[in-house]
Amino acid sequence: MAKKKKKDQGPPRGPRTVATNRKARHEYFIEDTYEAGISLLGTEIKSVRAGQVNLRDGFVLIRDGEAWLMNVHIAQYEHGNRNNHEETRKRKLLLHKREIERLHGQVTQRNWTIVPLKMYINDRGLAKVQIGLVRGKRQYDKRATIAKRQSEREVRRAMKDAMRR
Numbered sequence: 001m002a003k004k005k006k007k008d009q010g011p012p013r014g015p016r017t018v019a020t021n022r023k024a025r026h027e028y029f030i031e032d033t034y035e036a037g038i039s040l041l042g043t044e045i046k047s048v049r050a051g052q053v054n055l056r057d058g059f060v061l062i063r064d065g066e067a068w069l070m071n072v073h074i075a076q077y078e079h080g081n082r083n084n085h086e087e088t089r090k091r092k093l094l095l096h097k098r099e100i101e102r103l104h105g106q107v108t109q110r111n112w113t114i115v116p117l118k119m120y121i122n123d124r125g126l127a128k129v130q131i132g133l134v135r136g137k138r139q140y141d142k143r144a145t146i147a148k149r150q151s152e153r154e155v156r157r158a159m160k161d162a163m164r165r
Contacts, residue, residue, distance in 0.1 A: 015122050026137075034131050038094065039094060049121060069116060112134060118130040
């Protein structure tokens with residue numbers, strides 16, 4: 001008997017990053033991260049898959065035991081019709097009740113913030129948001145981070161030059 005041929009399923013599907021919040025890594029110390037699902041409309045998921053997302057000014061608000069993603073810009077779907085979505089509407093995050101309670105406790109007691117760090121499409125084709133529990137950096141913290149990054153870059157450059165010789 002002949003063996004069955006495997007169908008070519010195209011390129012390997014894995015998590016594909018759609019948008020990252022680089023500003024958050026500069027402005028905040030990231031204390032903890034969570035993965036959350038996001039409730040989107042049909043035209044929104046099409047725009048997300050096209051990579052038309054901006055997380056820069058986004059934040060998470062917890063109201064009545066629910067987590068809401070606020071101020072995240074998802075561009076209107078270009079092939080949509082007059083029923084297209086509003087670009088910066090609030091979107092519900094899908095988290096377990098325990099996670100929401102834990103986040104709410106940290107935010108209220110320690111005066112921290114929750115911001116979106118990354119949005120991606122997982123291997124099942126679902127949109128996910130990585131949110132971070134963060135605390136703000138002061139100006140001198142930001143300068144120290146930049147100086148540290150620059151010195152590490154110079155060390156790597158020097159090591160690379162030494163290996164060439």
